[in-house]
Amino acid sequence: MCGIVGYIGHREAYPIVLKGLKRLEYRGYDSAGIALYDGEEIKLSKTKGKVADLETRLENEIATKGTVGIGHTRWATHGVPNDVNSHPHYSNSGNLVIIHNGIIENYEPLRQELTNRGYTFTSETDTEVLVNLIEDVKTKEKVKLGKAVQIALNQTVGAYAIAVFDRNKPDEIVVARLGSPLAIGVGENEYFVASDASPFIEYTNNAIYLEDGEMAIIRRKKGVKVRKIKDDKQVDPYVQELKMNLEQIEKGGYDHFMLKEIYEQPNAISDTYRGRMRVSDGIIKMAGIDDHIEKFTNARRILIIACGTSWHAGLVGEYIFEDLARIPVEVEYASEFRYRNPVIYQDDVVIAISQSGETADTMAAIKLAKEKGAFVFGICNVVGSSISRETHAGAYTHAGPEIGVASTKAFTTQITVLTLIALQLAKKKGVISTPDFHAHLQELERIPEKVAKALESNEHIKEVADIYKEASNCLYLGRGFNFPVALEGALKLKEISYIHAEGYPAAEMKHGPIALIDEQMPVIVIATKKGHYDKVVSNIQEIKSRKGKIIGIVTEGDVTVKGLADHVIEIPETMESMTPLLTTIPLQLLSYHIAVMLNKNVDQPRNLAKSVTVE
Numbered sequence: 329m330c331g332i333v334g335y336i337g338h339r340e341a342y343p344i345v346l347k348g349l350k351r352l353e354y355r356g357y358d359s360a361g362i363a364l365y366d367g368e369e370i371k372l373s374k375t376k377g378k379v380a381d382l383e384t385r386l387e388n389e390i391a392t393k394g395t396v397g398i399g400h401t402r403w404a405t406h407g408v409p410n411d412v413n414s415h416p417h418y419s420n421s422g423n424l425v426i427i428h429n430g431i432i433e434n435y436e437p438l439r440q441e442l443t444n445r446g447y448t449f450t451s452e453t454d455t456e457v458l459v460n461l462i463e464d465v466k467t468k469e470k471v472k473l474g475k476a477v478q479i480a481l482n483q484t485v486g487a488y489a490i491a492v493f494d495r496n497k498p499d500e501i502v503v504a505r506l507g508s509p510l511a512i513g514v515g516e517n518e519y520f521v522a523s524d525a526s527p528f529i530e531y532t533n534n535a536i537y538l539e540d541g542e543m544a545i546i547r548r549k550k551g552v553k554v555r556k557i558k559d560d561k562q563v564d565p566y567v568q569e570l571k572m573n574l575e576q577i578e579k580g581g582y583d584h585f586m587l588k589e590i591y592e593q594p595n596a597i598s599d600t601y602r603g604r605m606r607v608s609d610g611i612i613k614m615a616g617i618d619d620h621i622e623k624f625t626n627a628r629r630i631l632i633i634a635c636g637t638s639w640h641a642g643l644v645g646e647y648i649f650e651d652l653a654r655i656p657v658e659v660e661y662a663s664e665f666r667y668r669n670p671v672i673y674q675d676d677v678v679i680a681i682s683q684s685g686e687t688a689d690t691m692a693a694i695k696l697a698k699e700k701g702a703f704v705f706g707i708c709n710v711v712g713s714s715i716s717r718e719t720h721a722g723a724y725t726h727a728g729p730e731i732g733v734a735s736t737k738a739f740t741t742q743i744t745v746l747t748l749i750a751l752q753l754a755k756k757k758g759v760i761s762t763p764d765f766h767a768h769l770q771e772l773e774r775i776p777e778k779v780a781k782a783l784e785s786n787e788h789i790k791e792v793a794d795i796y797k798e799a800s801n802c803l804y805l806g807r808g809f810n811f812p813v814a815l816e817g818a819l820k821l822k823e824i825s826y827i828h829a830e831g832y833p834a835a836e837m838k839h840g841p842i843a844l845i846d847e848q849m850p851v852i853v854i855a856t857k858k859g860h861y862d863k864v865v866s867n868i869q870e871i872k873s874r875k876g877k878i879i880g881i882v883t884e885g886d887v888t889v890k891g892l893a894d895h896v897i898e899i900p901e902t903m904e905s906m907t908p909l910l911t912t913i914p915l916q917l918l919s920y921h922i923a924v925m926l927n928k929n930v931d932q933p934r935n936l937a938k939s940v941t942v943e
């Protein structure tokens with residue numbers, strides 16, 4: 329998974345491509361490169377490291393002229409991150425230059441074949457094989473670049489979003505996609521190419537999202553021609569108007585995207601339910617559900633498939649669906665589900681959850697479920713993403729762009745969508761009383777205000793973070809609806825501060841993890857005044873008698889846990905099923921502050937990328 333950017337038009341390409349790469353660094357950031365055509369030749373510069381390293385390198389070169397250019401920010405798949413393996417890659421003649429996001433799975437035999445015909449390779453990448461394959465086809469078949477790309481791609485197996493240009497025909501860029509996202513920004517006599525719309529949103533709101541299996545030839549003067557890669561059939565491109573603005577993408581005064589996104593949650597949650605519920609009339613309207621209501625109400629069970637934080641949201645969903653709608657639910661890691669020959673019935677409903685809508689394992693699990701005849705519903709954040717298009721129906725979370733690699737607002741908005749669906753199904757199945765249904769809607773409407781209140785504990789949480797920032801391990805405990813929140817809290821700490829953390833159901837502690845507890849061990853216990861409060865209080869006593877340090881996440885006004893814990897962080901009172909929307913907030917902030925205090929790269933933690941488009 330990598331970020332790709334391209335430009336062809338009347339402006340200097342370099343600043344557009346460079347800025348675009350910075351916006352796409354969430355997709356990978358172990359090396360970066362740019363190729364520009366300056367009217368005479370291609371100037372290419374690439375380096376291991378971040379886009380900022382590339383910028384420093386380019387400042388020392390004068391090679392930043394030209395109105396056509398492509399750039400790449402990499403997350404290594406084939407070959408270690410180094411200068412040579414970085415993109416763009418030249419073909420052997422130096423005429424073609426390419427950037428690629430994805431994996432060409434059959435690159436080994438292709439490389440062998442090309443080597444036998446005299447091609448040489450400087451890198452270990454599958455991408456260099458692809459650009460030479462294109463060149464080989466172009467020379468052998470004596471065809472234009474577009475045709476050569478099409479023929480070459482039909483010989484590959486794998487996934488790609490590519491952009492390629494030819495120094496002998498610098499008035500066109502050829503792009504193609506299969507399994508990796510690719511958007512084309514359409515301006516006035518200028519065109520942009522990118523993995524998402526953020527690199528071009530300040531220049532144009534008009535975008536074409538290529539479908540899987542499509543390619544486009546983009547000509548400076550003649551515009552965009554879209555074709556199917558397989559059979560060369562021409563496609564009428566759909567130019568869509570984007571509502572996203574630049575401010576949504578940039579940091580808006582916060583030190584990090586993650587913090588900005590944590591603070592965006594009150595608005596993000598209300599954006600998620602806006603237009604979908606009318607509290608005064610007691611109505612939920614969700615086209616994706618209403619149009620297929622019988623599939624859901626007749627479902628034998630619901631299978632939720634997802635990865636990482638989205639999987640944690642799915643686990644919360646299991647508690648919500650079973651409690652409110654009385655439908656049995658199983659939650660599966662997409663990566664396990666896809667390979668374990670799962671039993672899928674035709675009357676199962678599968679819900680796939682994915683912030684990016686591009687996660688390869690989730691995508692593969694969806695395809696498997698569809699093959700077995702299940703109805704698949706998607707919950708995605710990124711509009712037009714691959715998963716949102718692969719599913720039979722779906723609901724967007726409308727959380728706005730999530731740039732910080734650690735997922736925050738995606739989690740709470742996914743839970744909001746799951747709550748809306750569960751309530752709607754409960755109503756349609758007649759398993760919730762009208763007053764109870766109304767009470768839930770009223771409470772959901774109040775959640776953004778309560779999240780804002782929970783955010784007011786930020787300074788106190790910072791003090792707690794300062795005390796525990798040097799910890800080597802942390803334990804997160806919760807029960808019922810808050811067990812998945814404990815998992816999510818632990819994941820947030822691990823991924824951005826690199827402190828080892830584990831989430832556990834509080835009662836399971838005595839079956840093993842209790843052995844870890846001593847005076848060095850901070851234990852974060854979610855102990856809201858709902859559900860199994862008394863049981864959690866007993867668990868806290870067990871930790872205390874073993875000298876563990878207790879940080880309690882409690883309901884406002886709690887006295888019992890306050891009397892036992894070393895620190896408490898309060899959240900407003902709410903219904904039990906909605907507590908995860910509030911208990912998550914202090915855990916996000918705690919991880920954030922610890923990571924900042926440890927000087928970690930909060931928005932781009934090591935070894936991670938925002939969108940995991942490889943398995």
Ligand code: F6R
Pocket residue numbers: 635636637638639681682683684685686687690733734735736819823938939940
């Ligand atoms: C953790 C995180 C990841 C993602 C996971 C799934 O903070 O961001 O665990 O949740 O990679 O990604 P999506 O939701 O895009 O499918």
